[in-house]
Amino acid sequence: MPQLNPNPWFLIMLTSWMIFSLIIQPKLSSFTPTNSPSNKASITTKTSPWHWPWT
Template identity: 65%
Template sequence: MPQLNPNPWFTIMIFTWLTLSLIIQPKLLSFTSANPPSNKTLTTLKANPWTWPWT
């Protein structure tokens, strides 16, 4: 069963992980958001009770 031999796949996994974590991730994290979140005050809505027509 060739899939149990980790020799070629382990090195590919390590190089891929290093590429993603050392090269691509800092580039992605350096981007600023085009629409940054704003600090809004939360308004609480006042719940009105439902008036049933038969009461």
């Protein structure tokens, strides 16, 4: 079974994780969300219970 041989695939996996860890992840972490939830005012709404006709 060639898929159990880690020789060619281990280097590919290691390279992809290094690219993700060193290049892509810092770029994604530097983005800031434009609509942060802390700036929104919390609105509380009054809810009424539902009266089921069979109870």
